[in-house]
Amino acid sequence: MTQTVFAAPEWPTVDVKGEAARFPVRRIFCVGRNYAAHAAEMGVEVDREAPFYFTKSPLTILPTGQEYPYPPGTDNFHYEMEFVVAIGKPAFRVGVDQAMDAVYGYATGLDMTRRDLQLAARAKQRPWDLGKDVEGSSVISAITPAADFAVAEQPIRLSVDGEVKQDATLADLVWSVPELVADLSKFYHLEPGDLIYTGTPAGVGAVLPGAVIRGTIEGLDPVELTIGAPE
Template sequence: MTDLATLEPSALIFPRTELPSVPVRGQRGAYPVHRIFCVGRNYADHAKEMGVEVDREAPFYFTKSPLTLVQTGATVPYPPGTGNYHYEMELVVAIGAPAYQVSVEEAPKAVFGFATGLDMTRRDLQLDARAKQRPWDFGKDFEQSAVIAPITPAAGFSPGEQIIRLTVNGAEKQNARLTDLIWSVPELVSHLSRYYHLAPGDLIYTGTPAGVGPVVAGDVIIGTVEGLAPVELTIGAAA
């Protein structure tokens, strides 16, 4: 039997997949991505439009593989298996220091920076899974479904009254303020750290405001948060 501990990298039967990284504004180095956590129903009006109640006892999450990450400005094909492909505009938190069972007060010390992002969703598959009380993976965790702009270091941005906004082909679809978040960034970091050893490279997509909707091939999505680099995505034809 082969001892896995003695295998050299050259013994791999196919090349190792490199994890993605994200540019950082004002810095030459990039931020390597380890994990992606996404917060569900973190704006009350979005929960209402999805036909569900807000759970104010605790936030809840789903995950995306880091290999789903796409840089802003990309063109991605309309994904397979869906006829209802949705945008969700989000504030993204980048963790920059270990955080395990930290308090809300300590949580900001673990934040490296912030970015704008899109949680692209196969809505029909998500809703079908929800109705059957199944995991959301088919609806959420698929190729090129996590879009992100360059990260702004925390020293240059603090979430507050900033407007979070999204347009499709120039028409406004989402408009809210970061103060509308049900669970704040420190609360999310603190809560997640009860269950995970958060570490540099972890991203948290903090949830989307009301106004989500479908896009089709040819559509151009632009999302903004005041003070952060905008995120842009073009929808291509199905591959």
């Protein structure tokens, strides 16, 4: 047994609907600008030639239903509602017609963002890590197995304190699930445990301590988060 100089962190896992076993998270890929209306509200255009990605640490995973403190270093903390794809089989250089074979299931998620830090980095052409790779920022519901959910035109919505802020459909995705899986597999050996947060619709905005966020996608479990007081 390998000894470590301090206790290794526990690998994050996610509930699977209808299963006792849990889904271990390996990596998190996030798709930027995958809803045209959101790209427009951020003052940029969708790259129609290829998807755009950033990554987050798997240790940012936070199960739905938690309260999490308002993060340090920001005064402009934004919600982003996301459709999440869970990978269950290896995929490397697969075609669009083969990509769905690698999908284990789907979930609802939140990509919580320190928007002020993200935009400051973007203006200086620097990485977005401080804005995006935030502790507790990858909120996720239980995963619904792919056999129980067919991606179509399901509504994707987010509300803050009961007021709807984001309202679109999965048909509004610029890059579809098979296109994203196939494209990522050109650059990575996708493996079981990888998650793809597929982008957010228009309507993103800031929240303050005490806010209750709820996101829904028809046919999947909802995702919920309460913003706690700053530490």
